[in-house]
Amino acid sequence: MKRDLNCINGLYIGLVVVIFACTTIVQLDAASETKTCFQKKSPCFLKKQTCPTQCPSFSPPYGSTKACVVDCFNPICRATCRNRKPNCNGKGSACLDPRFIGGDGIVFYFHGKRNEHFALVSDVDFQVNARFIGLRPSGRTRDFTWIQSLGLIFGPNSKTFSLEATKAAKWDHQVDHLRLSFQGKEISLLKGDASVWSPPGGYIKIERTSDINSVLVTLPDIAEIWANVVPVTKKDDMIHKYGRPENDCFAHLEVQFRFLRLSQNVEGVLGRTYREDFENPAKPGVAMPIVGGEDKYRTISLLETSCTACVYSSGSESLEKMERLLLNQNNVDCTGGSSSGVGIFCKK
Template identity: 60%
Template sequence: MKMKPTMSIYSLITILLLCSSLVSTMAAQTVEESLATKMKKKKGSSSSSQPKRRDSVTCYNRRSKCFLKHITCPNECPEIKPKYSNSKACFLDCYSPKCEAVCRMRKPNCNGSGAACYDPRFIGGDGIVFYFHGKSNQHFALVSDTNLQINARFIGHRPAGRTRDFTWIQSLGIVLGTHSFTLEATKAEKWTDEVDHLRLTYDGYPLTLPEGHYSKWGSRSSSGNGMIRVERTSRRNSVLVILRDVAEIFVNVVPITEEDNLVHNYQIPNNDSFAHLEVQFRFIELSPEVEGILGRTYRPDFKNPAKVGVEMPVVGGDEEYRTSSILSPDCKNCVFSIGKSNLSAPKIPMEFGTIDCTKMDGCRK
């Protein structure tokens, strides 16, 4: 007896055709997906390789060679105010002979011209490194000009057996015209970066500067913006102080670290981190009569007494530059006069170059 086939030849052919169609469809989808993935990667790669949008900078001072010229920032620092505080920012020096945007950090460079850091180590306007020790809990004039007075209060510690104090700059007092501004590092038993150790005043009143990168404050006058502006350059403990058309001051508050204590044998007590300031000044214009521990180094006729080649060249001046308070311009060599109009006084335009004084024997432009 013959068995009937369970599937006809036509049914088998139909199934084979359906399977072939399904395989073709799946293969086409796979190719299409592969092409789409490649296109997406190519597009992503193309967009990531494109340079970031670059800011432009300009100057609004009519005396500047860059007045109202729009200069594009370099690729290396495309933003005037980068998101991260440790990134270089785009900057246009309105008073430089070169009208070009450059990159720079928004923190003090302790190896650059105008720096005052450590146990105070200064780098003068002439590029020469020198030390000025002063005395603990006393005030000294860093800069005294016809319209500007900048004093510093020193804190210090003298271990048993030493003949002098270790000293650091704890605060700055600035008198500009008839207005005053102070900036100080507050005492901290144990240092923490999570606490802001800056205290500010303007014309004798406490000044509140909210925490946060780029938080800012500016003085006001009857004619609009005032002469002093303060801007944070990190969330806490770092600021830029701008004295309009006069100077810029970069400031950090830092402690004496355990490593510093061991290396230099400071022997600081356990209940004080000796929070102090690292400072770098950038002056726009100064008079030929400018005085002060740092200010005199910007005079065209100044001969620095610091001995080149000496490991720690110390200069004197305690008696000549000691002041009675953080805001008093009463040192023996001070030239500032409160309330005196100095608009007609001759000024020396500062020439700015990149100076990095990493050697103890000084440096030159």
């Protein structure tokens, strides 16, 4: 009799554990956000993707290090996690002085020229320009440069948005060094992780990815841009021999782009690397492969769309008639473990 009671108690406890586990899984699934892909030419058309339990939200709350990402052109059709700040070793990134990683995965440097503007991406309905700051120590023939600001022009009515790192003599980690403007008017974005701003009409969304100095800029169905403000440190100055003055820490941007659509004709310092016919001029095996294009991509101001190679047309061309690039942009993030991408393993 005692043995039977023990068996019954064991079965009861096992049943309770199973029910609890199933309930927990259901609750976790219910808490995860979902997104359906509506791009007709994508392999995931009309398929719903659910965020993993490790990153259940596209806009996670305070303190989260990972956000959910859906790539409708990834043939696996599965949502993944990514770091909430720019991954300077990932595709579409522009960091340091400035070091780019193109859509083809090749690293290259584009120095441009200090106090001038260049088109990073130019497509029929979307353009991103960058203002470069820098200095030229005595005896050097080329400027050291960094990306100080971004200017976005987008949509059929050529709406504008700018994001810049404000000048600072000394770097203070407790000061917000970001300045944001939409349609020429400065935006007041509350400090604090997950603070969000969006204008009426929802043309653009800006959300902080940390209390200060880091944001995610989203242009619905066009692009996502992660941006972070950093200084040129004394250590950087000593290693690279920049000759940084005492009254300017050259606060600048680290950025990473994720494009949701691009045409076959996309241009720009970074944009051209996503074209199927692009042959990267960066020389393999060179420590700092520098590519040119200053004359092709120079614009007269941060929000000017004209340059020799620019293709922006105020959205006047029908996007439905434009042949699109099929983008498979797995955002590999090697900060989260050995396997951080779909079918890709990170090695140290």
